[in-house]
Amino acid sequence: MAKPLTVADRAKVPPFQVMDILARVGELRAAGRDVVSLCAGEPSGGAPSGVSAAAARLHAARSPLTYTPALGTAELRAAIAGHYRRWYGIEVPAANVAVTGGASGAFVLLFLSAFNPGDRVALARPGYPAYRNILRALGIEAVEIDCGPATRYQPTPDLLDAAEREHGPLSGLVLASPANPTGTMVTRTELSALADWCAEHGARLVSDEIYHGITYPEPGAADPAGVCAWELDRNTVVVSSFSKYWGMTGWRLGWALVPDDLLAAVDALAGNVALCPPAPAQFAATEAFSEQSYAEAEQAVAGFADARVALLDALPRLGWGDAAPADGAFYLYADLGPALEGFADSTVYCAALLESAGVALVPGADFDAAGGRRTVRLSLAAGRAAVEEAVERIVRFQAARRG
DSSP: OOOOOOOOGGGOOOOOHHHHHHHHHHHHHHTTOOOEEOOSOOOTTOSOHHHHHHHHHHHHTTOOOOOOOTTOOHHHHHHHHHHHHHHHOOOOOGGGEEEESHHHHHHHHHHHHHOOTTOEEEEEESOOHHHHHHHHHTTOEEEEEEOOGGGTTOOOHHHHHHHHHHHOOOSEEEEESSOTTTOOOOOHHHHHHHHHHHHHHTOEEEEEOTTTTOBOOOTTOSSTTOOOGGGTOTTSEEEEESSSTTOOGGGOOEEEEOOHHHHHHHHHHHHHHTSSSOHHHHHHHGGGGSHHHHHHHHHHHHHHHHHHHHHHHHHHHHTOOOBOOOOBTTEEEEEOGGGGTTSSSHHHHHHHHHHHHOEEOEEGGGTOTTTGGGEEEEEOTTOHHHHHHHHHHHHHHHHHHHO
């Protein structure tokens, strides 16, 4: 008898619930249902017009699209370096810029390069589930740190000390600011303290800055786009993307600022894993750094800010519990509070809301396996009109449940 084939243990990670919910939204819409989706972190406006026009010219010219260098074209890497000069006033060598297949591709390359199987890497909980699942698939222990309202849902050196006492030495920390799902940010002082802790403990800091630029600072605030970790420590790995600020999710293009000691490894892995990032997206993406593209992106951010105000104003009507302060990104992460009564957890609540009222939210269990049974994440990326319509439907749904 032939020996049965098996699925590798490393592949047994949970699916990302957002993708499952999006699939159900698609099914309902195909069946003629009117669904308001506040599910995905996907800007509704799409790429800047100059990027789309560049892509159209490229395809109209019927130029052969061949492989590019593994870490991206020289032109795009230089343009990204110029972006850091514009936003943060820092000089980034283009040679240290690695263009990748989305930020997700960057995380795979960087986790492979920076950490060994069995290493421990700290993550904030609640947090983006793909960090945890990619690390575990690579044989790296994801040490989740419970980060609640007391620390504004962000890790601190004291929490890292406690994690080391409980789990043993840490080899890294993944930090997101603004964070998904909470939208909270760390200040320059807080980021500096975390970078110092990592340097003192021999841990690599991986700074996810994909939501930089989508922030809601007070007028005259310092670091309005966010603080880049490379301003503080060039041993840090910085990950970013064209997906959020520029609205280019489907183009699958991201990048990383790679420290000198990791460059050769990242280059070799990139050439073996993906050969190169998508060539058409690279050629068009250089237009993302034009004045017009920045202006269009800022207009989109203003739309997110408008939707955020509408949602925050509507929270009393929803009757939910506490919500995380949404400093940036385009999410609201909230406890359902009294609205959860009659439902086993937020997953059941969200499923009923989608089927009955045609509103798609994400249950918090995806982001926090310990405490997410009571929470939901709403995305503002669909705009104010969608947010306002969703609120009305949620209010009616909850009123009908109360009888």
